Amino acid sequence: MTVQKVWSLFDRSQLYECYECSKCSGSCPVTLAGDFLGPRKILLKCLQHGSGRVIRDPLLWYCTTCQVCQDRCPQEINIPELLTGLRNKAAKIGNIPERVKFTVEKIAKTGRSVLGFKVERERKRYNLPPVVEISKEEISKILAETGFFKDLKIDH
Amino acid sequence: MALRYAFFPGCVIPAKYPHFESATRAIAKVLDMELVDLPFSCCPPTSNMKLVHYDSWLALAARNLCVAEEQELDILTTCTGCVSTLKEANYIMRQKPNRRRKINRILEKAGRHYEGTIEVFHLLDVLYDHIGLEAIEEKCIYDLNMKVASHYGCHLFRPSYIMYPEFLSPSHSYVPTSIDEITEVLGGEPVKYMRRFLCCGYPLGANVDEDASYEILREKLYYIKAAHAELIAVACASCFEQFELGQVMIKKKYKETYKLPTLYISQLIGLAMGIDNETLGLKEHIHKIKKLLPRLQERTGRMRATL
Ligand code: SF4
Numbered sequence: 001m002t003v004q005k006v007w008s009l010f011d012r013s014q015l016y017e018c019y020e021c022s023k024c025s026g027s028c029p030v031t032l033a034g035d036f037l038g039p040r041k042i043l044l045k046c047l048q049h050g051s052g053r054v055i056r057d058p059l060l061w062y063c064t065t066c067q068v069c070q071d072r073c074p075q076e077i078n079i080p081e082l083l084t085g086l087r088n089k090a091a092k093i094g095n096i097p098e099r100v101k102f103t104v105e106k107i108a109k110t111g112r113s114v115l116g117f118k119v120e121r122e123r124k125r126y127n128l129p130p131v132v133e134i135s136k137e138e139i140s141k142i143l144a145e146t147g148f149f150k151d152l153k154i155d156h
Numbered sequence: 157m158a159l160r161y162a163f164f165p166g167c168v169i170p171a172k173y174p175h176f177e178s179a180t181r182a183i184a185k186v187l188d189m190e191l192v193d194l195p196f197s198c199c200p201p202t203s204n205m206k207l208v209h210y211d212s213w214l215a216l217a218a219r220n221l222c223v224a225e226e227q228e229l230d231i232l233t234t235c236t237g238c239v240s241t242l243k244e245a246n247y248i249m250r251q252k253p254n255r256r257r258k259i260n261r262i263l264e265k266a267g268r269h270y271e272g273t274i275e276v277f278h279l280l281d282v283l284y285d286h287i288g289l290e291a292i293e294e295k296c297i298y299d300l301n302m303k304v305a306s307h308y309g310c311h312l313f314r315p316s317y318i319m320y321p322e323f324l325s326p327s328h329s330y331v332p333t334s335i336d337e338i339t340e341v342l343g344g345e346p347v348k349y350m351r352r353f354l355c356c357g358y359p360l361g362a363n364v365d366e367d368a369s370y371e372i373l374r375e376k377l378y379y380i381k382a383a384h385a386e387l388i389a390v391a392c393a394s395c396f397e398q399f400e401l402g403q404v405m406i407k408k409k410y411k412e413t414y415k416l417p418t419l420y421i422s423q424l425i426g427l428a429m430g431i432d433n434e435t436l437g438l439k440e441h442i443h444k445i446k447k448l449l450p451r452l453q454e455r456t457g458r459m460r461a462t463l
């Protein structure tokens with residue numbers, strides 16, 4: 001199985017529905033804070049040049065996934081799905097922030113996103129039961145089937 | 157009969173904020189809810205796994221749904237990230253036959269299969285819709301008497317066509333009110349502030365750029381302060397972390413001091429119910445709520461709940 005194509009996660013015909021009103025980018029929190037292109041410009045670039053150039057932009061990863069763009073879009077364009085599709089493709093070509101890669105690899109190998117040596121001791125202080133054990137083998141088995149290790153070139 | 161749920165505390169709360177879990181279990185006991193612990197894995201988050209490898213995200217989420225379905229239990233989560241992943245995965249597994257078939261084929265290799273018979277709720281939904289505000293109020297022995305700014309967390313309610321399809325406005329949008337309404341029955345004062353539904357910025361900081369994420373937070377804090385709120389109530393461990401650490405970083409960088417205590421919603425309810433400060437873990441916080449505690453005002457004729 002190969003990684004999803006951008007247009008299998010986002011219906012490409014939605015690109016043509018955009019009014020260019022910029023309600024999305026005006027609402028996007030990240031445009032407050034940095035050089036992130038913002039949803040409207042990303043969409044426009046995809047329309048004009050296809051996804052090839054956009055997926056090389058490291059700033060794609062600035063989107064917080066807050067989804068306010070989709071919520072406010074008068075055309076109900078599912079921009080978060082576009083940004084998900086683009087980043088799936090970006091990750092495959094190696095445009096993936098170190099920290100994101102580190103976290104997903106940890107999830108794949110341990111089944112959890114946060115680990116710690118002191119966890120059980122801290123939990124005991126609050127009379128909490130130990131964190132329920134899960135089968136790491138089951139998690140890896142599922143992810144081997146989805147193509148996770150192969151697509152992201154992570155040893156398995 | 158006690159309400160029973162498959163308890164999905166997520167990764168962050170059990171490991172980093174066990175006191176949120178202890179507060180949640182304490183109020184669950186007072187409200188006669190049974191929380192069943194099951195072998196759930198990481199949800200996994202929409203802000204990393206889904207962005208990197210969609211099928212892996214959906215397959216792991218669907219595996220968690222299977223674990224609860226096998227016990228015939230609905231899921232109760234305590235984190236907005238978890239509820240967003242699990243509700244969306246549930247939606248896809250029910251509404252998109254092609255994806256369902258594909259994911260079930262993968263899960264079958266691990267001996268599982270998802271039928272789509274369970275529901276996923278955030279603690280807030282359970283408190284608001286299943287337990288009800290009246291039943292919560294009945295168990296409160298104190299009035300909070302504090303001005304509370306709510307921060308719901310984007311993933312609790314967006315995309316609204318998946319998270320709250322039954323409550324959409326004519327423009328197909330939805331914003332929640334549960335924290336504010338709960339604050340009211342606890343005898344607190346919900347504070348309306350500008351940019352209430354703005355993102356806290358957490359995923360941006362966690363994934364790539366903390367400084368940029370604190371810029372977003374700073375805007376929020378500014379309006380929270382302008383509305384004279386005394387504390388912030390959240391329903392998510394990541395939002396909590398952003399408010400708690402973000403205030404420290406913003407002080408360092410911009411010399412702006414907010415000192416707003418941030419409480420997880422179960423801690424706030426626990427305070428009104430008279431649950432002891434150790435169980436609620438209040439001393440773990442950087443921005444202490446201690447100076448607000450004398451505000452608690454006993455309600456006449458109410459008995460302290462015994463744990
Ligand atoms: S809000 Fe929608 S229609 Fe307006 S610019 Fe953004 S994507 Fe286009």
Ligand code: SF4
Nearest residue numbers: 028063064066067069
């Ligand atoms: S989902 Fe991303 S692009 Fe859309 S408004 Fe939020 S941060 Fe901006």
